[in-house]
Each structure stands twice: as structure tokens, then as C-alpha cells.
Amino acid sequence: MSSANGCPGGCPVPRELTPPSPLSFPPTVTSEQIEHLHRRFKQLSRDQLTIRKENFDSIPDLEFNPIRGKIVHAFFDKRNLRQESDGLADEINFEDFLTIMSYFRPIEMNMDEEQLDRFRKEKLKFLFHMYDSDHDGKITLQEYRNVVEELLSGNPHLEKESARSIADGAMMEAASICGPDQVYEGITFEDFLKMWQGIDIETKMHVRFLNMDTIAHCY
């Protein structure tokens, strides 16, 4: 693996990348995966050191995704990048890219209960940040409605009222699980965890990094 090629100024690509994190969440990515992702990063960034939001426009398939905005936003969300500050970064470098990708690592056999739990929490936190667009740590009804509207945005004739009522219905279900206050104050992360309790997030939320052929989708 020659990381020196095509990488002006030298990109920081260590063999085992463990981003500094106070939670000691071990998102170790192997070297082949790093290489794959690096290639992809270079494609996206057109050989620059950083990626901006506009670079994501060059992925054609992403256009059809209804929550495209939220996904792209997630990449630049400083909370996901493990930086203590809040808000949006303007551009991300490869290390940040890897950090985001590490949320989608599959679980490993040798993880114990505690690690699995942390793993799961990290993944859910990523999803939570996608819902919580104003970064206040709670998903309010309005934000939920935004999510549902975006999800259903592929259907131009769907009335806004329907999307709203769906979101309301879902919030009420959430309220029945977590307590009725949540409908009004907003769903906190703990409540969010409860709601996803039944769902096997650690087994579902992963992308197969193993056999990746970076296809030149950008051009």
C-alpha cells in the first residue's frame, strides 16, 4: 500500500487508525479497508486533502436518496467527528472520513458485552444526531416531522398533513414507551435507546467494507 502516491503533502494514513476518543470506542479499521476508503476519498475530493459538501454532489446514486441532505450533513456534524465543539465543520479530511465510516463497522467476534454495548450506543448516537438537527440533544416533534417529510419526499403528491400526522402518530408511540413528556420536550438519547431496544442495531448497521471495489462513480 503506497499511500505516498497522489497524496500531496502526505496524508496521515497509519496502519491502524484509532481516532482519539474519550469514550475509547475502538473503531479499528484494518489496513485494506483504509486503503479502499482512501482511494474513495481521493475520488470524492478530486485529490484534494479535504472534502466539502459540494463534493458529495458528484455521487449520482445519492441523488435518489430522500434523506440525502441528512446523510451529507452527518459527515460534517462535529458531534460525529468526536470533536468537543458543536456545529458543522466546513470540510473534513481523511481522518474524519474514516471516523464517520467507523460507525458502520460490523461487530467482531471478540467483543465482550461492554464493548458491544458501547458499540451499539455509538451507532445509535450517530443516528440520533441525524434526527436531531438543531443539536440540542433532543428530538422534538418538529424535527421528527422534518424527518418523516424528508423520508416521504420522494412522493410529491403526498399531503403535508399526512406526513405530519404520521410523525405525530410515531411520536405518540414514542410517548407510550418513554413517557408522555417526551412528546413535548423531545426525545432524549436515553429514550431513543429504549425505542431501539428491540432492534438489533449492531448487526444491521454495518457496511461491508471487505469486498469493496471503488467504482468510479464520480466521473
Next chain:
Amino acid sequence: QTEPLHTVAPVILSVNWSVSHQIYLDLLWWSSFHLYHKLPSIVPESCLLILVGLLLGGIIFGAEEKSPPVMNSDVFFLYLLPPIVLDAGYFMPTRLFFENFGTIFWYAVVGTLWNAIGIGISLYGICQISAFGLTDITLLQNLLFGSLISAVDPVAVLAVFENIHVNEQLYILVFGESLLNDAITVVLYNLFKSFCQMRTIKVIDIFAGIANFFIVGIGGVLIGILLGFVAAFTTRFTHKIRVIEPLFVFLYSYLSYITAEMFHLSGIMAITACAMTMNKYVEENVSQKSYTTIKYFMKMLSSVSETLIFIFMGVSTVGKNHEWNWAFVSFTLLFCLIWRALGVFVLTQIINVFRTIPLTFKDQFIIAYGGLRGAICFSLVFLLPPAVFPRKKLFITAVIVVIFFTVFIQGITIRPLVEFLDVKRSNKKQPAVSEEIYNRFFDHVKTGIEDVCGHWGHNFWRDKFKKFDNKYLRRLLIRENQPKSSIVSLYKKLEIKHAIEMAESGMISKVPSSVSLSDYHEGKIKPLSPTEMENMREILTKNLYQIRHRTMSYNRHSLAADANEKQAKEILIRRRHSLRESLRKTNSLSRERPAAANTKRFLSLPKNTKLPEKLRVRNKTSSKVGDSSDSEMDATTTVLNLRPRAGKILRDQRLRQQRPPPDFRVEWKNEVDGSQGGRGEPQEPSALPQPSIGFRQPLLTRPRFGTLSREDMTADHGSARPTPPPRLVRQASQGERQRNKPENQPY
């Protein structure tokens, strides 16, 4: 005039009598068996059915001194097996199936081959030992025996796994494997049978055998898919003749089975493929009633078949066609277990490399343990030509022992084992809109990330298939192709269900006219007569039909709400708001709002419970819900009068949080009960069992309030809200008990 039957055909009559008598008795037994709840959880149904069969067989044998009618293999393969497989294939969770398809295929093909050859060869080794008296069994015969005994049986697996509720992935692995391995079994069985009958075997024959396997499997699947499409296409035009729509479903699936068997292809795979294909498209074309009919009829057929199969197995066991040989039988059993365990273990190590979520040791154990043999082996062994297999009876005995062992011992012990190993169980809950939203959101996130990575994952192929599906298949096969978002349809389905429940319980007539919703006329609100309720129900059902089906993708087609939906919508909105109000009114003590019981209990109200005419609701200003429609009045909730002394209540609450709430029964009272201290019994049902609608109690236990002393009551009397006549009060005894607790003393 023909002679009386009993002189002409005594044999036929007696057989018929005994068979039909059996069937009646068995079905009677079966229905009474289900009345006792505990039994199915300890002993799987299949065991009991076999026992019953044994009993009956014994009776018949004793009475008539000859072997009772043996299960005819033709009857089994032609009539009894297809309904079960059809039922399984129709209701199979396709998404999960395809996600795990590689693993399932691997286990089914390689696993069965491994088992068959392993058992065959090791049994041959045993047979060589002259002490056992088995030397006349050739290698080929052993291999044939191995192939038929290694078939994991879907009937038995279903019967046992049904009650233990392992997580979906395990279930689909074991079950999918049992379905798919039919192709291998059929091929191997026929292969070895023909080899046994041939003089010489050339190498080319072996390769022909391997090629045969592919042809059998893939051919079966193709026939199934083809006929599934034809069925879907046919149902596109059946809207004029709805009554026979279910018939098409059953006809075409059975046709696929028979066609495949006719060409010596795998009938089970054909019918499974047909069912899975049909399920997607037919469901959207047929009417609601047809859909229900199909579902229930299918379940009925498969239950009857399953019962009959197991009972016949029991009956056929008793009789004279046995030959017991300790060595053969015990070693067969031993090798079955060993090879299965070994096979699963080795195969899992290999397949784990390719899986993103590896299978743990517990999973492997359950997969190995869940490899039950059943009626398919049984029938196959009966089909052996006795001329070629002089020791056929020995085989029969061995097969029966293995089947009994797996079904009884493994079937009974698998449940405690699952609990002991703490295998992840599936939690069956009602589908929730929020879950659907999360799942969809999640799918999109995954797809998006995969796009960013430039990676063709599972989602990519699924997306591609969906696009192809939408563009061509659905246009062709579905009558009114209006694919709708699954979120919208699920939401509507659930809400309409709630609305129907509400209408049925008479709640709808109590809604006051002061509901102020944007867009909805107040004129529509009036008490409904029975005929009107019937109409409404029809409207709702029709709407339910139109949007009942779920599709996997959102779409860009129009989704115009027609006039019928307006009324349904109104009901839904009203219900939703009422629920929201009721939930809002539960104790948020710091907000000084009246508490309300969980809405679920309204549905259990006796009909003559008077509901409050109106309540005054204080607007909650601190809520982030800036929705004007929240501030309406809501009369469908009963208000528990809560003293607006927030601080005191808060303190009470904190103190009571330590104690687990004792069980209490709530009873409705129609007037104020003076002895209870007037209006001082606000309570929060924190210990109620879960309501069945799908709303669960809040996970944080809301403490109940103690009774209040008179002083506090009178002090706040002025600011108290008007109390509606019926209220939720605790039983007197418990109220008294609470009153005397030290924490209840007013501050």
C-alpha cells in the same frame, strides 16, 4: 341394487372406517389439546400427535391383529406435504431470507451432502463388522440410507421452533435450510437408488448426478417463479370474480408442485418459489376478503396436514414391518447426531469468513440441535423398493427411531436449552409506525453510506431489484399500480384499525362538537346510528383494502386522498388528538395539568359510563409543540382530578418512588365517594399490565398519590377543576392503607 358394501369390500370399508375414525378422533383430540395452555409450551405438538397416533395404532393392531394402514407415500407427497410447504413459503419473511441466502444455501447444499456421505460411509464401516450381522448391506445402500436420513424436515422444524421464538435470524437459517435441502435429498436419493439398481457405475454417472442436482434445484425454482408470475398475472383480471380468487392461489401453487414433480424436479422448491413470488403481487390484486380467505384457508390446510402426518407416523410405527438390530439402530442415531454437529461446526467456521455478522457458538448449537428429522425421511424409506433392499425393514426401524428421538427428545429439550443458553429471542410486538420510520430511515442511511463508499452491498442489489420491479414487473402484474410508501400505508392501516376499534366500542359517538381542527367541518360530528356505523365500517374497510398492501419502496406516483378518506381521516385525527391529550394529562406534575388514565382503559369501560362533558384544558406553553390543534378540548378522556399542588405532589412522588407499587384493582365509581375524602384520589396506573393496543405503560413508574387530607382539599378547592362523575378510584381498602402511611401526611 348393489349388494351391501360390507359383503363386497370388507377390507376397504374397514380401512376407510379406521382411517376416517382416526382422523375424527385426532382432530377432536387436537382441538381439545389446545384448550390446555401449558401443554404446548412444554411438549411440542408433534410429540403429542405421534403419541396419539401410536395409541390408535396400538388399538387397531390389537383389535384386528394386523398392521394398521400405513401412511401411503403417495398420499404424503401428493396431498399432505404441499400445503405445509405452501404455508411456509407464503408467510416466509423474504427480506430476511434473502439477506441470509448465502448461508442458508451453504448449509442446505454442502451440509446435507456432508451429512449424507458421512453417515453413509460410517454406517458402511459399521456394517463391515461381522459381529453385527449387517454385512449384506452394500455401500450404495448405506449411502442411500444416509441421504434419506440426513434430510432436515421442515414440518418437524416448524412444529418445534414455533413455540420457542428464537430470534429471526436463527429461525430463518434452520427453516430455510430445511426447505432448501429437499433438492439435495431428492437428487441424492434418486441417484443412489438408480445406482443401486445399475450393474456398473461409471464416472460419468457421478458427474451426471451432480449436474442433476443443479437441474433439479434450479429447475424447480424456475417453474415456481414462472407459475407465480402467471398466478399474479391472472389475478390482475379477477376483480369481477372475486369469489374464486383464492382458488387461483391454491391451484397455481399446487400446479407448480405437481409440474415440478412430473419432471422429476424438486417440487418443494417449486412450491416455495411460487408462494414467495405470488405473495408479493397477488396480495395487491385480490380483495381484502380474498386475502383473508387465502390466509386462513392456507393455515387450516397446513395444520390439518401436519396433524395427519404426525398421527399417521405414530400409527405406522405399530405393526409388523420392523426389524430390530441394536447395532444398526444405535449407530445410526449416533452418527446422525455426530455428523450434524460436526457439519454445522465446520461449515460455520467457513461461512463466518464471508458473513459480516458471524454466528456464535450458541447459534451453531441451536442450528445443530434444530436439525430434526421428520415425515420426509419416513416416507422416503417406505418408498424403497424391497427387491433391491432386502433389509428394508431394518431401515424403517432405524428411521423411526431417529425420528422419534429427534422429535421427542430434541423437541422437548430445545426450549429449556434455548432458555439456558440465553439465546436471543425475538420479541413479537405490534408493528409500530415509529419502527417503520426508523427502519426506512435506516435503510436509506445505509444505502447512502454505501453509495458514498462506492460499494455495492446488499442494499445495492435490493435497490436495483426494486427499481426493476417497479418499472416492469409491477406494471405488468398488478392491476391498479399505485405503489405507496410503506410508512404511509402502515400508518393508515394502524390508525384505521384503531378507528374501527373505537367505532365498535361506541366511543365515537361521544366526541363533542367543540373539537376544533383545521379543515374539518364540525357538522360531521354527530352520534352515529348503527346503520351509519355500518357504513363507516364499510368505508373504512374499503380504504383499508386499498392501502393494505405494503410495498418496499416509496414512489413518485400520486397519492390523492379521496373523499371517503376524509371521514376516516377525521376519525383518525380525532382519535390521535384525544390520545395525545390523554397522554399529556398524565402526570407531569410540575406542569399542573390534570392527569388522565391511559386511553386503553376507556375501551374497557362499561358502556354506561358517563364521560365528562367537557374539560378545561390548560394550554401547555412550555411545550415545543406549537400546534394550534393541541389546544382543543377533549372529552374522550376521563380526567382524574389532580390537586394542582405541584410541589407537594412532587415530594410525594419522590418518596413513593422507592416502594414498588402494589397491585391494585381499579374500579369505576359513578359518583363521588365521600368516604374516600372527596376528590382526593388521583392515581396513576403504574402497575397495570400492558394494554393490547400497542401503547405501553410508561417505563418509569409513575407513583400513585396518596390520599389527601381534608385541609389540603379545601384549601385548593377553589382552584380545582370540575370533577367528572366517573373517576378512577382505588379500592377502599387500599385507599385506607395509603392514607395511613406516614409519607402521606401532608406537609
